[in-house]
Every structure is written in C-alpha cells, then in structure tokens.
Amino acid sequence: xxxxxxxxxxxxxxxxxxxxxxxxxxxxxxxxxxxxxxxxxxxxxxxxxxxxxxxxxxxxxxxxxxxxxxxxxxxxxxxxxxxxxxxxxxxxxxxxxxxxxxxxxxxxxxxxxxxxxxxxxxxxxxxxxxxxxxxxxxxxxxxxxxxxxxxxxxxxxxxxxxxxxxxxxxxxxxxxxxxxxxxxxxxxxxxxxxxxxxxxxxxxxxxxxxxxxxxxxxxxxxxxxxxxxxxxxxxxxxxxxxxxxxxxxxxxxxxxxxxxxxxxxxxxxxxxxxxxxxxxxxxxxxxxxxxxxxxxxxxxxxxxxxxxxxxxxxxxxxxxxxxxxxxxxxxxxxxxxxxxxxxxxxxxxxxxxxxxxxxx
Amino acid sequence: xxxxxxxxxxxxxxxxxxxxxxxxxxxxxxxxxxxxxxxxxxxxxxxxxxxxxxxxxxxxxxxxxxxxxxxxxxxxxxxxxxxxxxxxxxxxxxxxxxxxxxxxxxxxxxxxxxxxxxxxxxxxxxxxxxxxxxxxxxxxxxxxxxxxxxxxxxxxxxxxxxxxxxxxxxxxxxxxxxxxxxxxxxxxxxxxxxxxxxxxxxxxxxxxxxxxxxxxxxxxxxxxxxxxxxxxxxxxxxxxxxxxxxxx
Numbered sequence: 359x360x361x362x363x364x365x366x367x368x369x370x371x372x373x374x375x376x377x378x379x380x381x382x383x384x385x386x387x388x389x390x391x392x393x394x395x396x397x398x399x400x401x402x403x404x405x406x407x408x409x410x411x412x413x414x415x416x417x418x419x420x421x422x423x424x425x426x427x428x429x430x431x432x433x434x435x436x437x438x439x440x441x442x443x444x445x446x447x448x449x450x451x452x453x454x455x456x457x458x459x460x461x462x463x464x465x466x467x468x469x470x471x472x473x474x475x476x477x478x479x480x481x482x483x484x485x486x487x488x489x490x491x492x493x494x495x496x497x498x499x500x501x502x503x504x505x506x507x508x509x510x511x512x513x514x515x516x517x518x519x520x521x522x523x524x525x526x527x528x529x530x531x532x533x534x535x536x537x538x539x540x541x542x543x544x545x546x547x548x549x550x551x552x553x554x555x556x557x558x559x560x561x562x563x564x565x566x567x568x569x570x571x572x573x574x575x576x577x578x579x580x581x582x583x584x585x586x587x588x589x590x591x592x593x594x595x596x597x598x599x600x601x602x603x604x605x606x607x608x609x610x611x612x613x614x615x616x617x618x619x620x621x622x623x624x625x626x627x628x629x630x631x632x633x634x635x636x637x638x639x640x641x642x643x644x645x646x647x648x649x650x651x652x653x654x655x656x657x658x659x660x661x662x663x664x665x666x667x668x669x670x671x672x673x674x675x676x677x678x679x680x681x682x683x684x685x686x687x688x689x690x691x692x693x694x695x696x697x698x699x700x701x702x703x704x705x706x707x708x709x710x711x712x713x714x715x716x717x718x
Numbered sequence: 719x720x721x722x723x724x725x726x727x728x729x730x731x732x733x734x735x736x737x738x739x740x741x742x743x744x745x746x747x748x749x750x751x752x753x754x755x756x757x758x759x760x761x762x763x764x765x766x767x768x769x770x771x772x773x774x775x776x777x778x779x780x781x782x783x784x785x786x787x788x789x790x791x792x793x794x795x796x797x798x799x800x801x802x803x804x805x806x807x808x809x810x811x812x813x814x815x816x817x818x819x820x821x822x823x824x825x826x827x828x829x830x831x832x833x834x835x836x837x838x839x840x841x842x843x844x845x846x847x848x849x850x851x852x853x854x855x856x857x858x859x860x861x862x863x864x865x866x867x868x869x870x871x872x873x874x875x876x877x878x879x880x881x882x883x884x885x886x887x888x889x890x891x892x893x894x895x896x897x898x899x900x901x902x903x904x905x906x907x908x909x910x911x912x913x914x915x916x917x918x919x920x921x922x923x924x925x926x927x928x929x930x931x932x933x934x935x936x937x938x939x940x941x942x943x944x945x946x947x948x949x950x951x952x953x954x955x956x957x958x959x960x961x962x963x964x965x966x
Binding site for chain 2: 369403406407408409410427428429431432434436438440442443444445446447451455456458459460461502
C-alpha cells in the first residue's frame with residue numbers, strides 16, 4: 359500500500375531523514391516510534407506530499423507522490439502534529455470545507471454525520487472550534503482526516519495533550535480504523551504503539567533502527583529486568599551480597615538514602631526473576647527490604663535492546679548490554695550537561711547584550 | 719479551487735475583516751467622491767479615481783494580509799497542501815476571493831455617482847439652451863472603473879505574494895503598504911528626474927501614468943496588458959514560493 363524507498367531529506371546541511379526504506383501492507387497498523395527530532399514528522403510530511411524528499415521514492419497504492427500528487431493525496435487522510443483547524447469555523451463548517459477540499463463523492467450530510475459519530479463529536483457540531491477543549495480539537499482533526507474515507511490514514515502523535523481517558527478512546531478508535539484502513543501513526547510513547555500497532559518501525563536520528571512486529575519488541579522489552587530495591591543495612595556489604603547471587607547481571611548503589619536504607623539498582627539476567635531469591639537471601643542476613651520498584655525502559659534503552667537483539671543474538675550476554683546501556687546513559691548525560699552549559703553561555707551573552715542596550 | 723474560494727469568502731464575513739474592508743471602502747469612496755466632484759463643483763470624475771488609487775494603499779493590504787500568513791501561522795496550510803488540490807488552484811482560489819470582495823465593493827460604491835448624475839439632469843433641465851454636455855462623461859467613468867479594477871487586481875496579487883512570504887499578518891500588511899505606495903508614488907518621483915532614459919524607465923513601471931489614458935476615457939491596451947501581467951507575474955511568484963517551500 360505504502361512504499362518508501364531510500365528516502366533522504368536534508369534541511370541545508372542537517373539531515374533529517376537518512377535513507378529510510380520500508381513498506382506497509384494494506385490493512386496494517388504501523389507505528390513510527392522515536393524520540394523527538396528523530397525524523398518521524400518529516401517522514402510523514404513527505405508521505406503526505408507536504409514536503410518533498412531530497413531523494414528517494416514514495417508511492418501510495420502504486421502511485422508516485424511526486425509524479426501524480428493529486429491522485430496520491432486523494433488516498434490519504436492526514437492529521438499533522440498540530441491539528442490544522444480553522445478556529446473561527448464551527449465543526450460542521452470545517453468538516454464541510456474538508457469535504458469540498460477533498461472533492462469527496464460520498465453523500466455529504468450522511469458521511470459527515472457518520473464521521474462525527476465515529477470520533478464522538480456529534481454533540482459539538484454547531485460549536486466554534488476556538489471554544490472547544492484540546493481533546494475535542496484533536497478529535498475534530500481526526501474527523502477531518504477521516505473525511506472521504508481514505509484508504510490510508512496517517513496520524514502524527516494523535517494522543518499528545520489528551521487526558522488518559524481520551525487517550526484510551528483514541529487508541530480504541532485507531533484500532534477500529536485499522537480494520538478497514540491502512541494506518542500509520544507516530545509517537546514517542548512505547549505503550550502507545552504496543553497497544554495499537556501490528557508493527558513498529560523505530561526511527562532514531564533519521565535512520566530506521568528496527569522494523570519488527572509488535573510482539574517481538576514487547577518480548578524484548580519484557581526481558582528487561584531492572585528494578586530499584588530499598589534495603590536496610592550497610593551498603594557495601596549488601597551490594598557485595600547482591601552481586602554474589604546468581605542471576606544478577608548488574609548492581610549498584612544509588613545516592614538516594616532513606617534512614618538506614620540505601621537504594622540499589624539491580625539488573626537480572628534475561629528470563630530470570632531474582633526478586634524472591636533476593637528477598638530470602640536478604641532476610642537470612644537480617645537486612646529488611648522495604649521497597650521494590652520495577653523500572654520502565656526509556657526509549658534509549660529500547661533502541662539499544664532492540665538493536666542488540668536484531669544485530670546478533672546477544673541476549674545471552676546481558677552484562678554487555680548493561681554496560682553499553684550505562685555507557686550510553688553517561689554519554690547522554692554528558693551531552694545534556696554540555697547543552698545546558700551552552701544554553702547558559704548563550705543566556706549570559708543575551709543578558710550582556712540587553713545590559714549594553716540598556717546602558718545606551 | 720472552488721472549495722478554497724468559498725472558504726475564503728466565508729472567512730471574510732465570519733471575521734470582522736470583510737466588514738472593515740467594505741466599511742472603510744464605502745466611507746472613503748463616498749468622501750472622496752463628494753470632495754472631488756460636488757464640493758469642488760466639477761463633473762470630472764478622473765480625480766476621484768486617482769484619489770481612490772491612493773486609498774487602495776491602505777485598503778488592499780486589509781484584504782490580502784491574512785490570505786497566506788494566517789494559514790501558515792495556524793499550520794492550516796498543511797491541510798491545504800496535503801489535500802488533492804494543486805498549488806495553482808489554492809493561490810487562484812484565494813486571489814479570486816479577494817478580487818470578488820474588492821470588485822463588489824467597487825461596484826456598490828458606484829452609487830456615489832447617482833447624486834452627481836442627478837445634479838446634472840437637474841442642471842440640464844433648468845437650462846433652456848443645450849449647447850454643451852453637462853454632467854460626467856459616462857465613457858470616462860466606465861473606462862476609469864475598468865482601469866481601477868485592473869489596478870486593484872494587480873495590487874491584490876502583490877499583496878497575496880507578500881502574504882505568502884511571512885507568517886506575520888502585520889508584517890505582510892506593512893510591507894504591502896510600502897510596496898504599493900512606492901508603485902503609486904513612482905509617477906511623482908518621475909517629475910524629479912532629469913535624465914530622459916531614467917524617466918522613461920520609471921514611467922514604464924509607474925501605475926498612475928498608465929492610468930491617465932483611462933481617465934481620458936481611452937481604452938489603452940498596453941495599460942491593460944501591463945496590469946494583467948503584473949497580476950499574473952505575482953500570482954505565479956506566489957505559486958513558486960509554495961513550490962519552493964516544499965523542497966526547502
């Protein structure tokens with residue numbers, strides 16, 4: 359249905375999308391997952407014909423988006439990152455405009471009513487968009503994408519800024535849409551793609567890091583066994599005791615301290631649950647566990663896990679993964695610190711400049 | 719194109735801007751008409767039309783400033799650019815909407831001539847002898863209306879182009895005022911220039927110098943061509959701006 363081949367997009371010397379290729383079959387729900395600035399939005403903007411790639415080929419249902427943009431665009435419904443709403447129109451006027459803009463042939467009143475029903479905005483149809491809440495605005499944006507019943511629906515961060523209940527509703531909606539349409543959505547939240555998509559394409563720094571079925575990624579993520587434990591007792595001895603246990607890949611003491619209890623970050627070997635064993639071994643020594651908290655994975659962690667998994671089967675050597683993971687973390691922190699320093703310098707320079715202006 | 723046209727027309731009237739434009743247009747045209755004909759007891763309408771061109775310096779930016787700047791600011795251009803319509807269709811839809819509002823205001827402002835024609839018929843009736851023509855020359859009025867419509871179209875195209883360059887409506891308006899004012903004032907700059915060849919060039923670009931023929935009631939095809947080409951050049955440039963942005 360959708361085919362992207364060797365897509366490259368440069369903004370000046372900055373490369374936003376770097377040789378991306380993937381294809382989406384009809385009826386699939388594919389999630390583009392990546393941190394902010396990974397190139398998700400750029401990819402989607404090129405897919406929908408808003409931008410043109412520097413090189414590469416994009417085709418929708420066999421139609422090249424550059425060769426025949428009008429026919430290709432007819433097949434697509436698009437919700438950009440910021441819903442493109444005319445704030446001074448009512449919902450009805452806006453959807454009517456969308457209907458005319460797309461040159462839709464379906465019976466007008468019924469089709470618009472049907473779309474409103476699907477996204478649950480029937481009760482606000484007469485209201486001016488400016489006065490709607492963020493959740494409703496987002497849904498009006500989705501309704502606009504659904505007008506004309508396009509074969510391909512593209513959502514750029516559809517649940518951003520919504521409350522948890524609305525997020526669940528939108529996810530259900532997307533899943534329902536997936537039955538009759540081909541859907542691509544982007545997000546930086548792993549749970550979202552896990553909940554909705556059949557396939558996940560992970561993008562980082564303009565490159566595809568992984569292209570996997572959701573279940574495979576979920577499995578890789580579940581294998582993550584990191585948790586924080588709070589244990590009362592002398593830190594050095596406790597750490598030594600933990601490290602001596604079998605099934606522990608990595609352990610360290612965190613700076614956090616709660617009375618006599620220290621917090622330890624522990625990572626177990628893949629497929630081993632060490633929590634019970636940890637409890638008994640600590641109890642034996644008379645050290646009480648007063649807290650245990652499983653740690654989620656950051657996107658950065660997932661990339662590394664997934665990349666490691668797909669590169670070669672290194673799952674049996676978790677120690678290496680752990681070291682690499684902390685390695686990247688350090689690097690990240692360093693990077694963050696550097697940017698903060700830079701920001702500080704810039705701010706100082708700006709402050710100096712205003713002072714000079716003031717003196718003048 | 720039709721969808722865009724309808725949307726623009728509607729947005730002129732759900733926003734205050736359409737009413738502001740029409741209101742200011744009618745007030746200015748009525749005052750100028752009154753001042754140039756009745757107050758100065760003249761049937762010559764050409765100075766009225768000349769003054770109207772100056773009024774356009776303020777009026778036209780009101781129409782054009784938001785055309786593209788607002789779409790860009792609200793990111794709604796993303797909707798238009800991903801819809802199955804061509805960029806040319808989008809630009810033409812917006813241009814024609816602005817032109818429609820302008821042309822209909824111009825047409826309605828023709829009621830200003832009713833009192834002038836009424837005065838003329840009264841004057842004609844009271845005079846027993848009828849040797850000279852009394853009242854405005856209808857040919858001249860129609861010629862000027864056509865000329866001023868074309869000037870308006872050219873200015874709207876310029877304003878459309880400038881609106882496509884920025885996402886700030888105010889900046890679009892100010893730049894448009896500056897550019898249109900510059901074009902109108904060229905004919906005055908002209909008189910300050912000694913060098914014949916330079917004067918010839920400046921005169922060629924001047925909007926008002928070409929309008930003179932219309933105010934004599936002549937139909938000047940070179941002027942016609944000049945205004946229409948300005949219109950199309952700037953509309954074409956607007957399309958290019960959008961084409962370019964896609965590749966940027």
